[in-house]
Amino acid sequence: MTSRHGGSDRVSTKAKLADEIAILGQLLTSARERAGLKQTELAVKLGVPPSYLSKVENGTRRLDVIEFIRIAEAMGVSPAEIVGELQQELRKKKQP
Numbered sequence: 001m002t003s004r005h006g007g008s009d010r011v012s013t014k015a016k017l018a019d020e021i022a023i024l025g026q027l028l029t030s031a032r033e034r035a036g037l038k039q040t041e042l043a044v045k046l047g048v049p050p051s052y053l054s055k056v057e058n059g060t061r062r063l064d065v066i067e068f069i070r071i072a073e074a075m076g077v078s079p080a081e082i083v084g085e086l087q088q089e090l091r092k093k094k095q096p
Helices: 018-034 039-046 050-059 066-073 081-093
Strands: none
Touching: 018 050, 018 066, 018 081, 039 050, 039 066, 050 066, 066 081
16 A cells, blocks of 8 residues: 555665765855865854755755755855756766
C-alpha cells in the first residue's frame, strides 16, 4: 500500500537533482573565491554559520531562490550571472 504522498519508490527532489546542486555549489565556491572572500567572512556577512555555506558549496544543502539571491548579493555578484553560468554548465552536462 502506498502512502498518500507517494510510495516507497518515491525519489526526493534533492536526490533527483544531486548533480545539479553540486554544480551550483561549485559555481558559488568559485564566485566566492573570485570575490576574495573566505567562507567564514561570507558567513558573517550573511549571519549564518560557516557550516551552512560549507553544505551549500559541497552540494549537500539545497537553496531556495531567496537564499541564493542573498548569497550572491553578499558576494557582490549578480544572481543572474551565476544562473547564466549554471545554465552553461547544465547544457554541457546534457551533451552526449
